[in-house]
Amino acid sequence: MGAFALLLAREKTGLVDFAEKLSKDFGYALVASADVALELSKKGLEVETVETKEALNLFDDSCSDRGILVGNFFSVEMVGREFMSWKKALAAFDTDIVAAIRKAALQPSKFAVLGNPHDYDHTLELLAIGKGILPQSFSVTQATKALLACAQFDASVAQYLELQAADAPDMDALSGYPKSIYHSWKRSKKVASGENLHQKAALYGTFEEHFDQLSGPDLNYQSVLDLSAAIFLIGDFERSTVSFIQRNTILGLASGDTLAEAWAKIEKDSMSVFYEGVCIVNGSVDAEFAQSLVLLDKGTIVAPRFSSDALKALQEKNDLRLFVSKEGIGYEALQELRSVVGGVLVQDKNRIAINPMEWVVKSFAQPSVDSWADMIFAAKATRHLRSSMAIVVSGEKIVAQSSALPVQNWSIEQVMSSVESSLTGRCVLALDEKIQDVAWIKKLKQTGFNLVLHPGSLDPSQDSELSEAANEVGLVLVATGREQKKF
Numbered sequence: 001m002g003a004f005a006l007l008l009a010r011e012k013t014g015l016v017d018f019a020e021k022l023s024k025d026f027g028y029a030l031v032a033s034a035d036v037a038l039e040l041s042k043k044g045l046e047v048e049t050v051e052t053k054e055a056l057n058l059f060d061d062s063c064s065d066r067g068i069l070v071g072n073f074f075s076v077e078m079v080g081r082e083f084m085s086w087k088k089a090l091a092a093f094d095t096d097i098v099a100a101i102r103k104a105a106l107q108p109s110k111f112a113v114l115g116n117p118h119d120y121d122h123t124l125e126l127l128a129i130g131k132g133i134l135p136q137s138f139s140v141t142q143a144t145k146a147l148l149a150c151a152q153f154d155a156s157v158a159q160y161l162e163l164q165a166a167d168a169p170d171m172d173a174l175s176g177y178p179k180s181i182y183h184s185w186k187r188s189k190k191v192a193s194g195e196n197l198h199q200k201a202a203l204y205g206t207f208e209e210h211f212d213q214l215s216g217p218d219l220n221y222q223s224v225l226d227l228s229a230a231i232f233l234i235g236d237f238e239r240s241t242v243s244f245i246q247r248n249t250i251l252g253l254a255s256g257d258t259l260a261e262a263w264a265k266i267e268k269d270s271m272s273v274f275y276e277g278v279c280i281v282n283g284s285v286d287a288e289f290a291q292s293l294v295l296l297d298k299g300t301i302v303a304p305r306f307s308s309d310a311l312k313a314l315q316e317k318n319d320l321r322l323f324v325s326k327e328g329i330g331y332e333a334l335q336e337l338r339s340v341v342g343g344v345l346v347q348d349k350n351r352i353a354i355n356p357m358e359w360v361v362k363s364f365a366q367p368s369v370d371s372w373a374d375m376i377f378a379a380k381a382t383r384h385l386r387s388s389m390a391i392v393v394s395g396e397k398i399v400a401q402s403s404a405l406p407v408q409n410w411s412i413e414q415v416m417s418s419v420e421s422s423l424t425g426r427c428v429l430a431l432d433e434k435i436q437d438v439a440w441i442k443k444l445k446q447t448g449f450n451l452v453l454h455p456g457s458l459d460p461s462q463d464s465e466l467s468e469a470a471n472e473v474g475l476v477l478v479a480t481g482r483e484q485k486k487f
Helices: 015-026 034-042 052-059 076-080 086-092 095-105 117-129 136-164 221-234 259-271 287-293 308-314 371-382 412-417 439-447 464-473
Strands: 004-009 029-032 047-049 067-072 111-114 187-191 201-204 211-215 240-246 249-256 278-281 299-303 320-325 335-340 343-348 390-393 398-401 428-431 451-454 476-479
Touching: 004 015, 004 034, 004 052, 004 095, 015 029, 015 034, 015 067, 015 117, 029 034, 034 047, 052 067, 052 095, 067 095, 076 086, 076 136, 086 136, 095 111, 095 136, 111 117, 111 136, 117 136, 211 308, 221 240, 221 278, 221 299, 221 320, 240 259, 249 259, 249 371, 249 398, 259 287, 287 308, 308 320, 371 390, 371 428, 371 451, 439 464, 464 476
Parallel strands: 004 029, 004 067, 029 047, 067 111, 278 299, 299 320, 428 451, 451 476
Antiparallel strands: 187 201, 211 320, 240 249, 240 278, 335 343, 390 398, 390 428
């Protein structure tokens, strides 16, 4: 057989047009599984039908000197959900297609493997340049992608068997923690350096698919971390919100009826310490608001949209990165992984919705109607602070925050010293972990606090000593029932 194209594709987008060009423009003989052959014959294309198991023979050394395999398969998770019996599911997995992909990929000097419809146009361009022959460098690149896909398929089957074929249900695995985990990320880009200039670094995965960079220098190591932190933070806020993030720390955060109003609340304090972090907003940047942002000389600005006039004004700053965040960014990952000695530590993301209807007022004194907006704002913000921290909120703005020390160790007086005297008594103090010392309640009141948002128990019988202390001094104590620690 001469040059041929074997089509074993579950995803058929663009496949018929691609096959037609392979056949008519470059003389490739078409061979396909029955379902694909039916689609090709409707277009009047000459095609040989082959059973998937028999297709493996096409990759024997004596059959052809070159060929293209278009192969992709249904995910193990999708197929597994269709069957009550793991034995039937195992038989339904696309193992034959995977075997064909693997066999072709192991011969990149003769065969090219395609799995993604987005590769079709580029492949046709290369065939036109090479007069029907693909460059070996392209085939090798495609082979690595194909073999990684096969490895992921095998790992998924192994996990499925591990979970479904056991004598007794593995409750940890059912809740998202299997006996083994497998991850494979493509290198997205080389990063100039790590945290320090002598450290190498690279970015892996789909990070860049979540943004469009419109201008400015390449991302560095710290800006990747700051950008991630900013995206997760802003996703918690529905009202117009502006935040400054630097060194993975919140420098400023405020909400308002408009972005301009939110900006005005934190511009003075945040701009004085902001150098090269991330300024993120959750609304469109128009020309008028851009005049505020042009005050930034370095760093990164992230927004869902920029008007053409806003872009014109901001792109004049060569050291300023402009990023458009794409829809759907937020807690898209269900788990987070952290490197530890000898492996990784995995946990669920802290994605429980903030629901003030679940909160309990643990004191006789009640929060005012106006304070509820600040309490909700504070509860959303605390889940993004480094533990152990506390923030002071007034007018949906962080007006002060403690250092990242155990709550019992930071100075209440020092925190309050940065709060304007006009706001004293009208602030919300939000903690991310419980108060252990009852004496603190009295000290808080003496310092000027009237309302504390505390991650204490919702059970009225718990934290009784704290409640009694709050009642004694007339402090409003509201329990959220959940700690928001973040290490």
